[in-house]
Amino acid sequence: MEMVKEVVGGRPVVIFSKSSCCISHAIVMLIRGFGASPVVYELDHVPNGGQMEKALMGLGCNPSVPAVFIGTDFVGGSNEIMSLNIKGKLKPLLIQANAIWM
Numbered sequence: 001m002e003m004v005k006e007v008v009g010g011r012p013v014v015i016f017s018k019s020s021c022c023i024s025h026a027i028v029m030l031i032r033g034f035g036a037s038p039v040v041y042e043l044d045h046v047p048n049g050g051q052m053e054k055a056l057m058g059l060g061c062n063p064s065v066p067a068v069f070i071g072t073d074f075v076g077g078s079n080e081i082m083s084l085n086i087k088g089k090l091k092p093l094l095i096q097a098n099a100i101w102m
Helices: 002-008 022-033 049-058 078-086 090-096
Strands: 013-017 039-042 067-070 073-076
Touching: 002 013, 002 049, 013 022, 013 049, 022 078, 022 090, 039 049, 073 078, 078 090
Parallel strands: 013 039
Antiparallel strands: 013 067, 067 073
């Protein structure tokens, strides 16, 4: 888990994904649609991807991708992000994390 915390630290939005996951792609596009520039880690393309995936599952992310961190907080996977968006709560989180400005 320490490895994941290091990667997330100091970045407004970090998304762990896999290049073959269409849901992950949809979440990235949703967040970019607000004007944010998330850092995206494709676990199937990074050297420690398998270890990171295990750490994400240890945080409760099942399935392991997408895993979205806003600020330093683990927000959740696709269900949580879509739910926040529908409730109008995703944009305020992005603003609070300085990922977007109004």
